[in-house]
Structure formats: structure tokens, C-alpha cells
Amino acid sequence: MAGPGRPRSFDRAAALERAMRVFWERGYETTSMTDLTTAMGINSPSLYAAFGCKEQLFREAVALYDATEGGPVTRALTEAPTARDAVEAVLRHNACAFTQEDKPRGCMIVLAATHCAEANTEVRDHLARWRCVGMRELAQRLDRGVREGDLPAGVDTSAVASYYTAVIQGMSVQARDGASHATLTKIVDRAMAAWDAVVTVH
Amino acid sequence: MAGPGRPRSFDRAAALERAMRVFWERGYETTSMTDLTTAMGINSPSLYAAFGCKEQLFREAVALYDATEGGPVTRALTEAPTARDAVEAVLRHNACAFTQEDKPRGCMIVLAATHCAEANTEVRDHLARWRCVGMRELAQRLDRGVREGDLPAGVDTSAVASYYTAVIQGMSVQARDGASHATLTKIVDRAMAAWDAVVTVH
DNA sequence: TGGTTTCTGTGCTGAGCGATACAGAAATGG
DNA sequence: CCATTTCTGTATCGCTCAGCACAGAAACCA
Numbered sequence: 001m002a003g004p005g006r007p008r009s010f011d012r013a014a015a016l017e018r019a020m021r022v023f024w025e026r027g028y029e030t031t032s033m034t035d036l037t038t039a040m041g042i043n044s045p046s047l048y049a050a051f052g053c054k055e056q057l058f059r060e061a062v063a064l065y066d067a068t069e070g071g072p073v074t075r076a077l078t079e080a081p082t083a084r085d086a087v088e089a090v091l092r093h094n095a096c097a098f099t100q101e102d103k104p105r106g107c108m109i110v111l112a113a114t115h116c117a118e119a120n121t122e123v124r125d126h127l128a129r130w131r132c133v134g135m136r137e138l139a140q141r142l143d144r145g146v147r148e149g150d151l152p153a154g155v156d157t158s159a160v161a162s163y164y165t166a167v168i169q170g171m172s173v174q175a176r177d178g179a180s181h182a183t184l185t186k187i188v189d190r191a192m193a194a195w196d197a198v199v200t201v202h
Numbered sequence: 203m204a205g206p207g208r209p210r211s212f213d214r215a216a217a218l219e220r221a222m223r224v225f226w227e228r229g230y231e232t233t234s235m236t237d238l239t240t241a242m243g244i245n246s247p248s249l250y251a252a253f254g255c256k257e258q259l260f261r262e263a264v265a266l267y268d269a270t271e272g273g274p275v276t277r278a279l280t281e282a283p284t285a286r287d288a289v290e291a292v293l294r295h296n297a298c299a300f301t302q303e304d305k306p307r308g309c310m311i312v313l314a315a316t317h318c319a320e321a322n323t324e325v326r327d328h329l330a331r332w333r334c335v336g337m338r339e340l341a342q343r344l345d346r347g348v349r350e351g352d353l354p355a356g357v358d359t360s361a362v363a364s365y366y367t368a369v370i371q372g373m374s375v376q377a378r379d380g381a382s383h384a385t386l387t388k389i390v391d392r393a394m395a396a397w398d399a400v401v402t403v404h
Numbered sequence: 405t406g407g408t409t410t411c412t413g414t415g416c417t418g419a420g421c422g423a424t425a426c427a428g429a430a431a432t433g434g
Numbered sequence: 435c436c437a438t439t440t441c442t443g444t445a446t447c448g449c450t451c452a453g454c455a456c457a458g459a460a461a462c463c464a
Contacts, residue, residue: 004462005410027317029232033452043413044453050411054452110375114316115229128379159388162381166372166389173312173371174364177330186361186403187368193403194396201388201395206432207440235422245443247424252441256422 012050015040019051020061025104028058028113028123055123062130065108069097070134077137083145087138087164088192094168095184098175106172109134135165155199163198167191214252217242221253222263227306230260230315230325257325264332267310271299272336279339285347289340289366290394296370297386300377308374311336337367357401365400369393 018039022031033054037044051057073090080086098106113127139161145151171184220241224233235256239246253259275292282288300308315329341363347353373386 002461003410004408006412006460006462008411009460026320030317030319032450034450045414045455046412048453111316114313114375114378115232117232118228131375131379156388159385159392162376162385163369163389163392166369166376167365168372169375170368170371173316173333173375174368176316177333179364183361183364186358187365189403190361190365190396190400193399194392195399197395197397197399198392201391204431205440206438208430208432208442210441211430234420236420246422247444248442250423 008046008050010040010042010046015042015047015050016057016060016064019057020064020108021104023058023061023112024065024108027111029116029120055120058123059126062109062112062127066130069108072097074137077141082148082150083142084150084192084195086141086145087195088188090138091164091168091171091188091191092185094171095181095188098171098184099179099181105178106176107168110169110172111176131165131169135161138164151199156201159201160199164191210248210252212242212244212248217244217249217252218259218262218266221259222266222310223306225260225263225314226267226310229313231318231322257322260325261328264311264314264329268332271310274299276339279343284350284352285344286352286394286397288343288347289397290390292340293366293370293373293390293393294387296373297383297390300373300386301381301383307380308378309370312371312374313378333367333371337363340366353401358403361403362401366393 018041019036022035022039026035033044033047036054036057037047040047042050047057051060073093076089076093077086080089094107097103109127109130113124116124139158142151142155142157142160146153146155146157151157167187171179171187174187175184220243221238224237224241228237235246235249238256238259239249242249244252249259253262275295278291278295279288282291296309299305311329311332315326318326341360344353344357344359344362348355348357348359353359369389373381373389376389377386
């Protein structure tokens, strides 16, 4: 593992985790390299040597976020026995995840780059693609529900996915605005009470 | 009206309208003073003389946004005969408003300051307060529905307001990501199909 | 041991940020 | 007319941004 040259004096994975926290908390554009180096406990050249540039570091941070915070969601989606159970598990998990005491509130993928500088539209598009993937995963789980018979044939699964994705995105905004776990749970209760009506529109 | 001194050589209201567009499109932090002066067609000192500073200009822009874009929403809320009609009118109006060809997509109040620099937390809080007001207006309209009998007594109106607010906020995110009017309408269709279930949770 | 390689910390770079100093221009009041 | 006031354009200000040059330090290999 160790080739020639002076070995890195910091834990790359731990530093990335700290960077993820900062980006999650403060967003891409409004996080400065100084914020990052301070949080990561390293100097600027070490950061550039290990991660390339701010944008590459952000992409790695997003990937880490998806793996750690998004992992349980994906798992809940696939492991639940029915489409309804899957959606409910995702929503209730997010109601908890978005209001954890020791973590930034809401979803990083929804909140971290709603806008960006003209030169960095790539960053916004990158997150938009992740959002799109999340919605598609949800739609595919609904499709599976149709195939397995727990959802009626003819359901507009992509429309239902858009709807529940909108609820989740709104929960992110409200979580960031300080909404409590109880409030998010009330939103989830209503979104799930709506299930039968939502899947049988037209 | 005209006192002593050289008269202003530009239309203050028109310049403010242009500034609102830019802030709506690009957000608070990611809009530079150069972006603003260019769009407004004036030089920096004229901007500062007329509007104070970037933050004051933003607040005026938000107030203008609320008056122009938010006005129809507030009107729909009060003029609709029932709470259900009111909520549906707001949602359908927003499905259109968020996808207009010649305007930035989504709601400025939801999108323009999800994050800000450490020194400008006031700006974020300012918009968060506007979001909170919108949700409260919705809750008050639901309360009126209870008083007028078109909603059953005992409805958790603030929970229902949180739920529909979440849907609207999610619609803003998806509109900004490029969702079509048709897609937003499908979300609205489902959110409204859910009405009976949503207002009778527990 | 010395040569090579890679990382580290100091200190800097050009560019862009929000905000102004200043002098001249254009209005009013006397 | 001239004094006063306020706006306008030019030309910056000090500061922070993302990113890097460079020299020294710490590992490897021969």
C-alpha cells in the first residue's frame, strides 16, 4: 500500500466526512475553501493534493452522503414487501433523518445547490441528476409493486413518484426551517393516508 | 414631488422589477452586484443611493415578488367558497406560475436563499419568515373552513397546512429542475385526490 | 547512506466580491 | 446669476475567494 514519498498525515476518509458535513450544512457556493480546510483540519495544498478541487471534493462528498445517508433509504425501498410499505418506510425514515440532533437538517441533495455561480452550473446539474435518480428509483419500486400485484395495473407510477418526491423535498425545506420530527411525522401521516386516493387517480 | 438636486435618471420601480427577476433566477448569494447593475442598467453608486445595500434591495425584491406573484395566491385563498376549493386553486395556480415560459421557475421565496454566507443569516431567516407566513395563511384559511362548516371540527389545520405547504415546496424544487406543467398538474391531482383522507387523519 | 518521491506548511497570486470617494452634471431656490 | 442639493460615471477601496509556488520534511528504494 505504502509507496515512496512522504505519507499523508491525515485520514482521508475522516476528512471527507467532515467536508460532507460542511457542504450539507452550508451548501456548495456558500462554503469557502477556508471553511473546508478548517473543518477538515488540513491546509489548502493538502486538500488540493488529496481531492483535486472544490467541485471534485463536493462530488465525493455527495457520493459519500448517498452511500451513508441514502443507503438506508434505498434498502428500505427494496426490502419492504409492498410498494406502499416501501414508500411509508422511506417517508418515516426521512422524517427522522431530517431532524437528527447532531446532523444538518433536511436532505443534502435537495438543499446543497439550489443555486450556483454562472461558472458552476455543473454542480447544480450534478445534484439535479441525483434528485432525478432518487425519483426514478421510487418509480421503479412502484413498477415492481404493479408487477407483483400489490398495486393495480395502469397506475401512473412516475406521477405517483413525482408526488411523493415532492412531499419529501418539501419536508427537507421545512426541516431546514426548523420543523420538528413531530411536524414531519404529521406530514407523513397525511401523505400515507392519501395512498389509496393517490394511486387510483383517473 | 421634485425637490432640489439632480433628478434620478432611471425608473426605480422598473429597476427593482429587474433586480427581483435576477434574485428569483439566481438566488441571493450567487447574484453579484455586477449581475444586478447590469440587469438594472445602472451603475453601482446609483444602486446604492436608491436601495441602500444588497440586502435591502433583496428585501424590497422579495416584497415586490410577494405583491405581484403572491397576490393572486392570497386572493384565491380568500375568495374561494370552501377550504378545499381554496387549496386546489392555490395548487393549480402554482402549477402554472412555477412553469411560465418567460419567468424563472419555482417560487422565489422557497428557492432564493436556502443557504447564505455566515454573515448573512438574516437573509435566510427573512425568507424563512415569509415561508412561515405563507403556511400560516393557509392554516388560517382552513380554520375558516372549520368555522364555516365545510371542514369537520377537530381537523388539525396546521398539520394539513404543513402537508400542502410541503407539496408546494416540492413543486418548486421540481419546477426548477425542469418539471413540466403537466408533471406539476399530476402532483396537484394527487394532492387533491388525497383531500378527504388528509383532513380526516385520526 | 544518498536519491527519489510525495506530502506539509507558509505565503502568495490574480480575480471578483460588496461597497465608496470623488468630481462633474443637472436639477432647485433665491 | 450663484449657492445648494442630489444624482451620475469613473475609478477605485479593502477583503475574500479558489487555487498554487516553493522549500522543507518524511517516507521509500538502492
